Amino acid sequence: MAAVQLLFPLLVSCVTANARPPRQLPACQVVQMDVFCSNLNLRSAPLDLPHSVQMLDFSRNQVQNLSQETLAYRTGFHHLNLHSNKIHFIQPGLFKDMTDLKVLDLSRNHLNVFAHSKTNIGPLTAVESLDLSSNGLYTGMSDFFLADSPALANLSLSSNSITRIAQDTFSGSLSLERISLHNNVILEIEDGAFDSLNHLTELDLSKNSITCITDFNLCNLKVLNLSKNSMEFFQSVRSTDAYRLQLLDLSENKMHYFPLLPRNNVLQHLDVSRNRLQSLNVTGSPDRSTTVYLYHLRFLDMSYNQLKVIPESFFYCMASLEVLNVSNNCISSFVVSNEGLLQTVKIINLSFNSLQTLMFGENSMPSLEELHLQGNDLTVLDHQIFQRLPNIRHLYLQENDLEICGADKNHKNPPECVFFSSIPSLQFLYLSENNLQTLPSNAFANTPLELLDLSLNPGLDMHKDSLSGLETSLVHLLLRENNISRLNTDLSSLKSLKHIDLSTNQLTTLPTWNKESSIESLNLQNNNLVTLESSTMLALEHSLKTLYMGSNPLSCCSNIGFLQMVQNSALVIPDIEAVTCILEDYSEPVNIGKLTEEMCQRPSTQNYIIAVVLTVLCVLIALGVAIKCCQARKPKPIRSFSA
Template sequence: INQCVCLQPACKQQGMPLSAITPRSQIDLSLRSAPPNLPHGVQMLDLSRNQVQNLTQETLAYHTGFHHLNLRSNKIHFIQPGLFKDMTDLRVLDLSRNHLNVFALSKINIGPLTAVESLDLSSNGLYTGIGSWSLKKISLHNNVILEIEDGAFDSLHNLTELDLSKNSITCITDFNLYNLKVLNLSKNSMELFQSVGSAQSYQLLSLDLSENKMPYFPFLPRQNVLEYLDVSRNHLRSINVSASSERRTFLNHLRYLDMSYNQLKSIPESFFCFMGSLEVLNVSNNCIGSFSITNEGLLPKVKIINLSYNSLQSLTFNENILQSLEKLFLQGNDLTTLDHQVFQRLPSIRYLQLQQNNLKICASEQKQQEAALTDQNHQHPPGCVSFSSVHSLRFLYLSENNLQTLPANAFANTSLKLLDLSLNPGLDMDKDSLSGLEHSLVHLLLRENNISRLNTDLSLLKSLKNVDLSTNQLTSLPMWDKESSIESLNLQNNNLVTVEYSTMLALERSLKTLYMGSNPLNCCTNLGFLHVVQRSKKESNWREITGVSGEFRDQ
């Protein structure tokens, strides 16, 4: 019988058989050892969050048949030498959050750990001597390790996961753990990571070097299958791509690369030459002034590029480049100028974040052609960017762009589901600015634009369900002469005195949530509106109505 012993009152109160219990201790019982009457055949013992100080045979009630032993969060500072040598079935040993730094100073091994595959020694202090050839996973997270001694892990041929995060390691100059698959060195003081110069293949799949002090991109094994690399929050200032072909690192298997929160000013295109499998590139929060992908064949599989919060002045994508790109993050760059058809060159783009820039929007190409027939000197406004005929685009965020105008047919032949134009004070929307979105637009955000009158007929947008017009200067709503599909309407913080009865009748069928707070509504001129609200509340058609009851003003 597979038995798990839970030494917590919460488990005992449930009255479950020992064989069915998976203990998750949250209560300190202040135990200093396991009870002497442990049932025969116990395979899992959880003594975590207690007061064990000395780990001996007596502490474990002389049992040796454990498969899983959890001693996390005690005060262990002594381990009886050879304690685990007869535990030939022990696979998982958790000694994290103890005081093993005291024990480690004695230079005594805790082993041999003849069968242990997963060993957690995190949050202890200095540790030396592992002594288990069978180990597959070791956690030394949150200790005070300053360096890795030569050969410390060489005998652990089965080791595949090693967590050395949150220590004080300053450099790795001869990384040679060929069989390791996951290595976490985040939150150290690393200034250099360099693998040994070897033609032997490495099995490393994931390398986390985030939150260190590295000024240079890591020197990775030439023969690698690395898929995940995180070097975010370091001191990277430049990318060196001038190495000879013999020393170049090929990252053909890399799928995720994070270089955010560094000090990079540029990234040469040639850096991506050997990253044919890359799917996610994050270089946000740097100092990048320009970014271009112009060579055909670069980043053919990339789906997400995050360039947000840089200092971009130019962005260049050539035709037939980035065919798989779906999400592009460009917010917080103060961009003023873009090639007006830059987004038409991205055939798979679905998601564009452009908030916190200074962009202008071009009219549709059809409108431009019509204008050109009457005025041969007519051109796009300088620096404007076009969003018409971006056929795959579904989500577009343009808040905080200092937009002054939104021209007619700005999104023609673009099936947007979400459009955010918020925080563009003084935005003047042409009455046909949303033309072309009649059957696709679901979410429209126009908050904090100082709009006093809405020129656009929202009733034409047949799929529209969520509208945010909060914090504007609206004194009235546009007339709805057709039934609406809107389910959520936010009109808070406006200057609405009257809401037309006919408008509310048109909205009533679909509306489920209405926000009306902080408006100077006059109850005497809104009796029809009040009747609609009361009827909808009574019939439970509306899930939520806020800011209506008790906020009308008698005038």
């Protein structure tokens, strides 16, 4: 009986252990008919998947063999995501019964191992989007996945090791509309490789090793990306056929001449930046030029090349151009004298060239809004050149060597100055690093500037009325690194001014503002400010939101009002860790955030006077007592009377 009593608990524990369900896999998330099992370290899908599941995200797991068992014997998927596993085997015919499968993502696996078996993946009956990127596939391997994909429209083979596109590579996928072959090592494309793809509209061949395209003939293609190759030539077949190409990216190649494009084209976006263009001639011979027909072109980027000149004739057949970027070339002259040219252009970027001549004819470029001329060392311009641009809003003139004309009739202007007054559309003007010595009165009269950058002009002498006319328009004023010790210009008259940068100057006093000031952001870093005038700080208190004050030799006890503003208002000081002040009793500067009023307390004048008076009284009393004591010790005289 005792033995039975001892065995009973053991039997119960064994039965309980056998009755426990097997260890459950980490739970997937189910949202209606979508199941998310990403990044759970799984080798197969849980058997309790809903029968009606349409989307299964099984990415970032440990699947090696993809089979019916791996997918819990489900076949009703619409979207199957298996990227970033370790798949190196796929059960042949696995997808045959998945007649609703539209999207299949097999990227970032080891499908190159499967391809070695030279077995087709089987029919992908309804698949419209297939991602095979980052699988170590090389030439010919993609055929085993594409051989029977009649509905396939989107295909990604990017980041593999494909070196050649064969003529029959896509023969089993004739419905393809978009193909990405980005980041392979393609050297060769056989003739006719894409000719049978009548629905193909987008082709990405970027970041490969293609050296030339000499017979481009894909009339239905709309987007072609050939950037980051080793292209030396791009030439279309000479034909009158209508081409549908709208975007062509040839950037970061080795082209010396402008691409030869189909005459009958609708190209809107052309990028040939970062090549070796020395001429806009489309032929190798300097004596033979071919007209470039780009009537529909809206965006043209030729930046970072070796162009020295752009003839006006180049723009004759560009009636729709809106953006022209020719920055970072060697252009010395840019002239637009013909009234009919560049009527629709809105942005021109000529920055960082070698411009010496810049001319615009009357009524030319009526739509131009933004002109980039920075980094050209321009010294001489026509006085009224910018007044000829009726819609100019942004003007970038940094890193040049210009002089500014004054609008004051009594002011004698230098012969080579430029007028910035009376430009009714101009709102943003950048004139930093121009070696400006003077800013005459009324320099911007009748020009409604919102932003004016005059920074990095050491020694700039501003007339007291230099900003006259900007009272109601100017919002941003930048005057940093000008070596200014005192501002002559009255900034308090600028009623709309909200942001001002006076950093890295030699200021010893603040500009004067009144309570009508609208300043919200003020940068006073790296100046020589010791005391911030209380009246000015009080005037700014109601509007100021952000203040930069680092690297100034502030006096702690002379700025109690500022200290109270820092501690008791909503003012934000982003560089407060660098804002320090000098306290007499401390050898090291004190951070303004750690300063207290008690550290600056001194005996009041009244107490000092009382103490002095008391001290004097004590001294006088002591002297009186001492005198009386001395007199008491003297012998009394003997009085005598005579009869």
